[in-house]
Amino acid sequence: MVKIKDVTEALNNIDHELAHKWQSNDLIKKNLATSYEYWLEDTGIPIPLKDYILQYIENAPFLGGIFTLE
Numbered sequence: 001m002v003k004i005k006d007v008t009e010a011l012n013n014i015d016h017e018l019a020h021k022w023q024s025n026d027l028i029k030k031n032l033a034t035s036y037e038y039w040l041e042d043t044g045i046p047i048p049l050k051d052y053i054l055q056y057i058e059n060a061p062f063l064g065g066i067f068t069l070e
Contacts, residue, residue: 002033002049010050017069018057028066032056 007029
């Protein structure tokens, strides 16, 4: 089970403005942890958590809301 602590550690290792912003948002970290677990369960495609988060960062403009820099 992926925990918020795991997401926080992954975010700490990403040098990106959004990663820094997301470090202080528990709602985003919970969302990332949950969606990462669903990804692994549904697809069976192993991807490191950091890479999964980087995909979120790349698609943040399309996600909008709390996922953006604004």
